[in-house]
Amino acid sequence: MAVGDASFPQMPAIPGVRLGTAMAGIKKANRRDLVVIQAPAGARIAGVFTRNAFCAAPVTVAREHLATEQEARYLVINTGNANAGTGDEGLRDAHATCAELARLTGVAAEAVMPFSTGVIGEPLPMERLLAGLPAALETLGEGSDSWHQAGEGILTTDTRPKGASVTLELGDATVTINGIAKGSGMIQPNMATMLGFVATDATLDQALLEELLRETADRSFNCITVDGDTSTNDACVLISTQRGPAVVGDEAIAIFRNGLQRVMTDLAQAIIRDGEGATKFVTLQVNGATTRQEALDVAFTVAHSPLVKTALYASDANWGRILAAVGRAPVTDFDVTKVTIDLGEIRLVEKGGRAPCYTEEAGSTVMAREEIPIRIDLGRGEQSATVWTTDLSHDYITINADYRS
Amino acid sequence: MAVGDASFPQMPAIPGVRLGTAMAGIKKANRRDLVVIQAPAGARIAGVFTRNAFCAAPVTVAREHLATEQEARYLVINTGNANAGTGDEGLRDAHATCAELARLTGVAAEAVMPFSTGVIGEPLPMERLLAGLPAALETLGEGSDSWHQAGEGILTTDTRPKGASVTLELGDATVTINGIAKGSGMIQPNMATMLGFVATDATLDQALLEELLRETADRSFNCITVDGDTSTNDACVLISTQRGPAVVGDEAIAIFRNGLQRVMTDLAQAIIRDGEGATKFVTLQVNGATTRQEALDVAFTVAHSPLVKTALYASDANWGRILAAVGRAPVTDFDVTKVTIDLGEIRLVEKGGRAPCYTEEAGSTVMAREEIPIRIDLGRGEQSATVWTTDLSHDYITINADYRS
Incomplete structure (x- = not known):
């Protein structure tokens, strides 16, 4: 199941950014499961990574390599195996992957950043992975098809590739910004089982590149949740080839930030639309909070509530469950009589109870839709936050009870 | 579905504590849905209540009445309707219920404590509820059957009544301690959609009664979770008739505390065994934490992980999901190389990865059982906590997508 438009956009080339894929048979035969992304000499790269204390070996190595003086030239991504919970052997495998790609391309090993996604706790099938690298390098290309194939090559339980371009x-x-992403379960704030690769031809200095990536990730990938589980492997990388126009001055920075936010938000929302078993795309907007964190706390409490999520699945406007979830959010001195809850254009809750004008019929009309906006006003302040989530369906159980992910 | 033994224990009478039930047709016909519990004159009562900011009208009124000088003489409990999210009308209805029972029994309205459970946000069907009160009073009795029928009369989605006695x-x-409880979904710390009514003939002063109820609730009802949702209506009440032996002195208090803990823990575990859609009963013990709160945080992070819960449903020893959940728990300066995770007698994880001695076969043997103990040692300190939970099954979705609770 998935919600909404499944088409992959046309992606203009970003000169110097080339993508190649191979079928290495890492977990299954006959599917693209190995991706190499080449950045041109002189490119700058920023990355944000999982905050899970058990971070996977490739995350450790990618972070290390990003911190060296050596400029990053290659990203190598495998799906089918997360190389997580694999101890010292996992670190050796991640290093060996970088070393082999470096040998094949004539760069330093520190110029390669590794990424993995898939099952946790099993050793990487190194022989097949390394054997696939030459094939991935042979297919390197800049065109829209290369982006599309790379988008396919990083998927796990996703049902479709996810791309965005502005x-x-x-x-x-x-200026062009292209991005691809994967992820459909184990999705939650502070990165999901989520990989995102975004590139631009714009020229930005390193500090600005890092700041804009952090900022836009905080309002996109860190605002989505399928099931509250955070992966050991999440990462999002932003490459700037430094070959296009410079992003300098407040106006240019604002334009670029908006464009980058659009790409990041489109990718994050695409992950939710393709959430495991998703039949609904739910936008939870919390207003009237005293801080953004408070708004996020309320939004995530509602977004993670299995009772709210099963009611969404059933298209049941069970506002009592939303109210109960809001009521248990970690908010101090909460005056519930000031809270209003709107479902689309319908007022559900005011003054601590069902709104007098509310009718089941009106609620059901909104709930029958695939895209459901829920707006909660806490009546305490001026801050707000928006979080995107899915419902909780039988398919979610089937996928996660049957798939060893 | 439910896990383990379904039998209701024999309950010795506690002189003066009488229970009556009626079929008032509050939501459905032909089921016990109205319960009255009578405490003898001179009894003392302690209560703990939901911390949900949207607490239901009966919770507000029960708290108010408990705080008056008036000694509590009657509890009145209806199922089928939670009288929550019902605003001022709900408060009026809760007061009117107390007033009518007071009129029928000749006590003050403040001597009656009301409790409700069921669907949120619909007005109480007052006419049917009040009409049922005389019938409930007519059946008042002290015997084991009366406890059993009251246990049935407070159920909602539960599949079986829950009782414990020591x-x-x-x-x-x-000294005798009897208790009944209900709850099977919306179950989480700080009270679940949980009602518990415990009575003893022991004589305790009010301060000790309250302290022991809080203490034992913290290690029983506040340590269970089905789905992380907290109800607006949770309450647990402890009645002491003051007719039996006095609990005075350290030794007597220790004996009584242990007995009360046993009743409370038995009831809490019975709720989990009957959790919505439960096919597994999971004991999560976290040791080696620096504080009890830290141990609880880790235990609940694992217990709420949908990926861990679906793996349990699938009897899949997917330790990577447990490890990932531990890794995202809110613990600062977490050295994951010191963590060990055991599944029953099998070591799953040590030194940040799969234990060398672990085999899938050994893991599967434990996972195939109905009762699954998971032990997590953080290697940071001396504190521990135990939490009980269920798996997440297709039946959970079916129950919560179909039932307007």
Whole structure:
């Protein structure tokens, strides 16, 4: 199941960013499961990574390599195996993967960043993985098809590849931002089982690149949740080839930030639309909070409630469950009589109870839709936050009870 | 579905504590849905209540009445309707219920404590509820059957009544503690959609009664979770008739505390065994924490993980999911290389990865059981906590997508 439009967008080339894929048979035969992304010499790269204390070996190594003086030139991503919970052997395997790709391409091992996703706790099938690298390098290309195939090559339980692209006018010049992402379960704030690879031809200095990646990730990938589980492997990387127009000055930075946010949010929402077993795409907007964190706390409490999620699955406007979830959010001195809850255009709750004008019929009309907006106003302050989530369906259980992920 | 023994124990009478039930047709016909519990004159009562900010009208009124000088003489419990999210009308209905029972029995309205459980946000069907009160009073009795029928009369989605009883030797005298409880979904710390009614003939002063109820609830009802949702209506009440032997002195208090803990823990575990859709009963013990709260945080993070819960449902020893959940628990400066995870007698994880001696076969043997103990040692300190939970099954979805609770 998945919600909404499944098409993969046309992606303009970003000169110097080349993507190649191979079928290495890491877990299953006959599927793209190995991706190499090449950045041109002189490119800058920023990354954000999982905050799970058990981070996977490739995350450790990617972080290390990103921190060296050596400029990053290659990303190598395998699906089918997360190389997580694999101890010292896992670190050796991640290093060996970088070393082999470095040998094949004539760069330093520290110029390669590794990424893995899939089953936790099993050793990487190194022989097959390494054997696949030459094939992935042979297919390196800049075109839209290369982006599409790379988008497919990083999937696990996803049902479709996820891509987003924007073209921005920066003065007289044009800037492109392309991105691909994967993820459909184990999705929650502070990165999901989520990999995102975004590239732009714009020229940005390293500090700005890192700041904009953090900022936009906080309002996209860190605002989605399928099931509250955080992966050991999450990462999102932003490559700037430094070949296009410079992003300098408040106006240019604002334009670029908006464009980047659009790509990041599109990718994050695509992950939710393809959430495991998802039949609904739910936008939870919390307003009237005293801090953004408070708004996020309420939004995630509702988004993680299995009772709210099963009611969404049933298209049942069971506002009592939403109210109960709001009521148990970690908010101090909570005056519930000031809370309002709206379902789409319908007022559900006010003054601590069902709104007088509410009818089951009106609620059911909204709940029958695939895309459901829920707006909660706490009546305490000026801050807000938006979180995107799915319902909880039989298919979620089937996928996660049957799939060793 | 439910796990383990379904029998209801024999309950010795506690002189003066009488229970009556009626079929008032509050939501469905032909089921016990109204219960009255009578405490004798001179009894003392302690209560603990939901911390949900949207607490239901009966919780507000029960708290108010408990705080008055008036001694509590009657509890009135209806199922089928939670009288929650019902605003001022709900408060009026809860007060009217107390007033009518007071009128029928000749006590003050403040001597009656109301409790409700069931669907949120619909007005109480007052006419049917009040009409049922005389019938419930007519059946008041002290015997085991009365406890059993009251146990049935408070159920919602539960598949079976839950009772526990202990008899203690206190010097030359004998003390009895009986309890009944309900709850099977929306179960989480700080009270679940949980009602518990416990009574004893022992004589305790008010401060000790309250302290022991809080203490034992913290290690029983506040340590269970089905789905992380907290109800608006949770309450647990402890009645002491003051007619039996006095609980005075360290030794007597220790004996009584242990007995009360046993009743409370038995009832809490019975709720989990009957958790919505439960096919597994899971004991999560976290040791080696620096504080009890830290141990609880880790235990609940694992217990709420849908990926861990679906793996348990599938009897899949997917230790990677347990490890990932432990890794995202809110613990600072977490050295994951010190963590060990045991599944029953099998070592799953040590030194940040799969234990060398672990085999899938050994893991599967434990996972095939109905009762699964998981022991997590954080290697940081001396504190521990135990939490009980269920798996997440297709039946959970079916129950909560179909039932308007």
